Amino acid sequence: MASKTRKKRQGTAVDQAAGQPNGLALQLQVPAKPIHFKQTFETYPAGAYTHEELGLSREDLLAIYRNMLLQRRFEERAAQMYGKQKIGGFLHLYIGEEAVSTGSAWSIKIGHDSVITAYRDHGIALALGMTANECMAELFGKIDGCSRGKGGSMHFFKAEKKFFGGHGIVGGHVPLGVGIAFAHKYREDGGVCLTFFGDGAMGQGVVHEAMNLAALYKLPVVFIIENNQYAMGTAVWRAFANTEFYRYAANYNMPGALVDGMDVFSVIKAVRKYVALAREYQPSVLEIRTYRYRGHSMSDPAKYRTKEELEAKKKEDPIIRLKSYLLQHGLSTNEELDAIDGEVKKEVQASVEFSEKSPYPPLASIYEDVYVQPDYPFLA
Amino acid sequence: MAIMQFREAIRAAMIEEMERDERVFLIGEEVGQYDGAYKVSEGMLKRFGPKRVIDTPISEAGFAGLGIGAALNGLRPIVEFMTFNFSFVAFDQLVNNAAKIRYMSGGQFKIPIVFRGPNGAAGQLAATHSTSTESIYSYFPGLKVVAPSNPDDAKGLLKSAIRDDDPVIFLESELMYGMRGEVNEDPEYLIPLGKARIAREGEDVTIVAHSKSYWIAMEVADRLAAEGYSAEVIDPRTIRPFDFDTVVQSIKKTNRCVIIDESNPFASVSSEVAFQIQQRAFDYLDAPVLRVTAKDTPAPYAKNLIEYYMPSADAAYEACKQVMYVD
Ligand SMILES: Cc1ncc(C[n+]2csc(CCOP(=O)(O)OP(=O)(O)O)c2C)c(N)n1
Numbered sequence: 001m002a003s004k005t006r007k008k009r010q011g012t013a014v015d016q017a018a019g020q021p022n023g024l025a026l027q028l029q030v031p032a033k034p035i036h037f038k039q040t041f042e043t044y045p046a047g048a049y050t051h052e053e054l055g056l057s058r059e060d061l062l063a064i065y066r067n068m069l070l071q072r073r074f075e076e077r078a079a080q081m082y083g084k085q086k087i088g089g090f091l092h093l094y095i096g097e098e099a100v101s102t103g104s105a106w107s108i109k110i111g112h113d114s115v116i117t118a119y120r121d122h123g124i125a126l127a128l129g130m131t132a133n134e135c136m137a138e139l140f141g142k143i144d145g146c147s148r149g150k151g152g153s154m155h156f157f158k159a160e161k162k163f164f165g166g167h168g169i170v171g172g173h174v175p176l177g178v179g180i181a182f183a184h185k186y187r188e189d190g191g192v193c194l195t196f197f198g199d200g201a202m203g204q205g206v207v208h209e210a211m212n213l214a215a216l217y218k219l220p221v222v223f224i225i226e227n228n229q230y231a232m233g234t235a236v237w238r239a240f241a242n243t244e245f246y247r248y249a250a251n252y253n254m255p256g257a258l259v260d261g262m263d264v265f266s267v268i269k270a271v272r273k274y275v276a277l278a279r280e281y282q283p284s285v286l287e288i289r290t291y292r293y294r295g296h297s298m299s300d301p302a303k304y305r306t307k308e309e310l311e312a313k314k315k316e317d318p319i320i321r322l323k324s325y326l327l328q329h330g331l332s333t334n335e336e337l338d339a340i341d342g343e344v345k346k347e348v349q350a351s352v353e354f355s356e357k358s359p360y361p362p363l364a365s366i367y368e369d370v371y372v373q374p375d376y377p378f379l380a
Numbered sequence: 381m382a383i384m385q386f387r388e389a390i391r392a393a394m395i396e397e398m399e400r401d402e403r404v405f406l407i408g409e410e411v412g413q414y415d416g417a418y419k420v421s422e423g424m425l426k427r428f429g430p431k432r433v434i435d436t437p438i439s440e441a442g443f444a445g446l447g448i449g450a451a452l453n454g455l456r457p458i459v460e461f462m463t464f465n466f467s468f469v470a471f472d473q474l475v476n477n478a479a480k481i482r483y484m485s486g487g488q489f490k491i492p493i494v495f496r497g498p499n500g501a502a503g504q505l506a507a508t509h510s511t512s513t514e515s516i517y518s519y520f521p522g523l524k525v526v527a528p529s530n531p532d533d534a535k536g537l538l539k540s541a542i543r544d545d546d547p548v549i550f551l552e553s554e555l556m557y558g559m560r561g562e563v564n565e566d567p568e569y570l571i572p573l574g575k576a577r578i579a580r581e582g583e584d585v586t587i588v589a590h591s592k593s594y595w596i597a598m599e600v601a602d603r604l605a606a607e608g609y610s611a612e613v614i615d616p617r618t619i620r621p622f623d624f625d626t627v628v629q630s631i632k633k634t635n636r637c638v639i640i641d642e643s644n645p646f647a648s649v650s651s652e653v654a655f656q657i658q659q660r661a662f663d664y665l666d667a668p669v670l671r672v673t674a675k676d677t678p679a680p681y682a683k684n685l686i687e688y689y690m691p692s693a694d695a696a697y698e699a700c701k702q703v704m705y706v707d
């Protein structure tokens with residue numbers, strides 16, 4: 001499979017199929033016969049992979065399980081804290097989508113490779129190993145938050161993890177992912193950039209500009225479309241003439257693949273493969289299909305979908321899936337998994353206490369971080 | 381007269397104008413099936429159908445441009461931005477196409493379009509979701525900019541904006557949508573663009589404030605009144621064109637002025653108003669014009685910082701006392 005894609009990269013398969021052999025500056029010949037354009041896209045369905053074939057040990061699996069559960073419990077608590085008005089502004093929960101963040105984080109070299117995403121960013125932050133403390137404190141708007149209380153839920157950042165943020169303008173960060181990848185290639189440091197965005201972002205022109213740039217300059221980036229079926233209240237089919245997002249890859253002569261985001265194994269299998277390609281400067285587009293259980297934000301009652309739809313998706317829950325796998329394969333016991341849950345809950349509870357105690361940022365800090373220049377003359 | 385929420389007044393203006401004129405339609409994110417992200421367009425899809433209430437993908441540059449194109453070709457679109465923060469991805473459409481095509485075509489085309497939606501900060505939404513855009517859009521000749529402070533003005537001004545033959549940026553606020561007030565129900569009730577409202581007459585100091593800041597001005601005027609000072613409060617209602625005459629007339633009486641504006645201070649509405657005042661009323665001023673604005677920084681998330689960031693009634697009160705030389 002890998003070799004097939006490599007061939008494409010050299011421009012044999014894709015380009016010739018479109019009737020455009022490489023190497024000619026001008027293409028003036030119009031063929032007499034209709035042009036048939038053919039493209040193959042890999043798929044990574046759920047339930048198709050075993051931990052052995054992914055080379056994951058029992059310990060790896062438990063760590064993956066723990067990480068997904070940490071995201072879930074963290075956000076459940078965050079929702080409660082929002083209700084108590086400890087958290088303000090927008091709070092967008094990732095619950096249901098944890099296999100995407102954890103699977104992706106387990107497929108890169110954290111701290112070496114880069115990650116950038118949109119505002120639904122708590123999951124990936126915790127997947128990259130940011131602490132519940134610094135994340136919860138940011139939600140509380142406290143000085144010990146990962147962004148010193150300046151950014152809030154939508155704007156988590158962590159330089160040491162090469163996590164270039166949570167971003168609030170739909171699609172706006174996608175070219176940044178391309179630029180981060182550009183810097184990796186420029187420095188030849190072997191790093192890649194995972195660039196996450198939602199299905200809704202596919203409506204932004206800048207996303208398409210970014211894809212073309214990445215493909216044109218052969219940059220080490222993997223575009224990961226987290227297709228959770230909705231952009232706020234708009235179902236994908238109501239907003240796109242072509243809802244098969246992986247296919248957009250073909251427009252930019254990149255490989256594209258479709259991945260089931262409710263199975264962390266499928267995510268790991270796919271992201272590893274395309275990260276490896278990116279290291280050889282072949283960008284790609286992964287459409288990962290997933291589902292958000294909660295409303296778009298805390299104020300959204302999600303009336304645009306049926307209970308049945310939600311319940312059906314919950315049956316594919318990525319955490320429950322991994323739990324069943326562990327039990328079925330005799331890799332763990334209910335007791336052990338419950339103990340992990342207990343630990344995670346404690347960790348999250350501790351993060352709430354930590355955030356309560358953490359001070360608010362001092363008022364003078366409002367003028368910090370605007371410029372690097374220390375004595376910038378602000379207007380009073 | 382009826383008591384209406386701000387959002388209902390805007391809805392009423394849109395409904396009346398759509399019933400009056402076939403060419404008017406509404407387009408934007410979540411305006412139809414979702415009934416509006418802030419429920420401004422609630423029920424409008426049902427009433428007018430999908431031909432005239434149109435849901436879009438998250439493609440601001442695309443649908444803003446679509447609106448301008450439709451206006452060039454004879455329609456009168458209302459384009460809703462979920463918030464004006466997102467108008468920045470459509471900036472080229474607004475400032476190059478909407479603002480300049482009439483000029484560049486030597487007057488062959490007109491662009492009767494309204495871009496509307498919430499503007500400015502609305503709590504702990506952090507830096508990208510808290511921008512006050514009135515100074516930015518007022519910069520561009522070719523655009524008109526309106527920023528009402530209450531439901532009645534919202535209705536009367538929006539109707540005028542929709543009937544106006546030039547592109548209008550119409551700035552609302554998430555925090556005001558629930559505000560109630562008396563609204564004139566006459567379908568021909570129009571408030572002219574470019575005309576300020578003297579909301580409260582006074583002798584001792586003139587306070588100029590639009591949109592949410594207007595309510596700070598009224599609060600400060602009350603506090604001053606309790607101490608025996610009378611403030612004249614002017615709500616400009618339209619930022620471009622700006623009714624400088626009304627402000628200057630007032631200053632000739634009070635000899636002092638404080639401007640309250642949620643924008644960042646540098647090169648902002650308050651800068652221009654203060655400039656015009658010193659040029660037109662220099663001899664009448666007994667004190668420098670002061671202003672109370674957002675801080676000269678991006679908007680922070682933390683609760684204490686965003687409160688500190690926003691112009692406050694306390695700061696405006698202090699500014700008034702300062703120009704009156706009392707403590
Ligand atoms: C340019 C822009 N337009 C509109 C918004 C308001 N908005 C915030 S999230 C969102 C939906 C995005 O959906 P999607 O990209 O699918 O991500 P998801 O929320 O599903 O994770 C919208 C319309 C925005 N933040 N930026």
Ligand SMILES: [Mg+2]
Binds near residue numbers: 198199226227229
């Ligand atoms: Mg989505």
